[in-house]
Amino acid sequence: MTPYLNYNKRILLVEDDVELSSLIADFLSRYGFDVMTVNNGTDAIKQVADLSPDLVILDVMLPGMNGMEVCRELRTFYSGYILMQTALDDDADQMKGLEIGADDYVIKQVQPHLLLSRIYALLRRSERKSSHSNITMEPYTLVCGPLVIDLSNRTVVLNQAPVETTTAEFELLVLLASTVGKVVSRDEILQKIRGFEYDGLDRSIDRRISRLRQKLVLDDGKALIKTIRGVGYQLCVYAEED
Structure with a gap:
């Protein structure tokens, strides 16, 4: 399925990494x-004032004027959506961003389809607010056998029953579901979700996998997430025993 090819909204991407900015x-x-795209905070403020984009993707770590300062300044005149990107999985930074006016955040380097789902989720808010909108946004979903992941509404359903996930668990599940049937290494998971390489010591991904596996169990007791020892993890449409 190719979703929303005609859903034309204007996005300003504020990112000082030129290569990453181009890819996004x-x-x-x-x-x-x-x-x-702009690569510094000062230009971002000017562009928002001049062009009034529907959504701003704002990196926290910018040269000169950082993302927090830019967000605070934008909220003096801009009422659109601000999606912040942070390189650190730091609750304090995320809370600060939300407190000064950000609508949501993602951890760099975020898996592309997860970033897309966050954007859709924010833009859906404006569609709900407008009773005169002539644009209908259907859910963008990943379907893996009995598992259905709605990226727009950030919901997970297994065998028609809702599954509660944390933000971190949802991000991990989207990554695994995007490569269903393939083994994803710890290094790849850390690179795509948190932006750095696996050092052989970080066990946070293992713990997150363990919690997610317990939530994704079929009626016959089989878990949808399989561990490939020494390699990584695999989401199976019909899981095998670990």
Whole structure:
């Protein structure tokens, strides 16, 4: 399924990593978004004032004026959505961003389809607010056998029963579901979700996998997430015994 190719909204991407900025812009453009990019906070404020984008993707770590300062300044005149990107999985930074006016956040380097789901989820809010909107957004879903993941509403259903997940668990599940049937290494998971390489010591992914596996169990007791020892993890449509 190719979702929302005609859903044209304007996004300003504020990111000082030129290569990453280009990759994100190209990806979002394929889904019908009009993406503009700037690499510093001062230009971001000017562009928002001039162009009034529907959504701003704002990196926290910017040269000169950082993302927190930019967010605070934008909220003096901008009422659109702000999605912050942070390189650190730090609750304090995330809470601060939300307190000063951000609508949501993602951890760099976020898996592309998860970023897309966050954008859709934010833009759906404006669609709900407008009773005169002529745009209908259908749920964008990943379907893996009995498992259905709605990226727009950030919901998970297994065998028609809802599954509660944390934000971190949802991000991990989307990554596994995007490569269903393939083994994803710890290093790849850390690179895509948290932005750094696996050092052989970090066990946070193992713990997250363990919690998620307990939630994704079929009626016959088989878990949908399989551990491939020494390699990584695999989401199976019909799980085998570990």
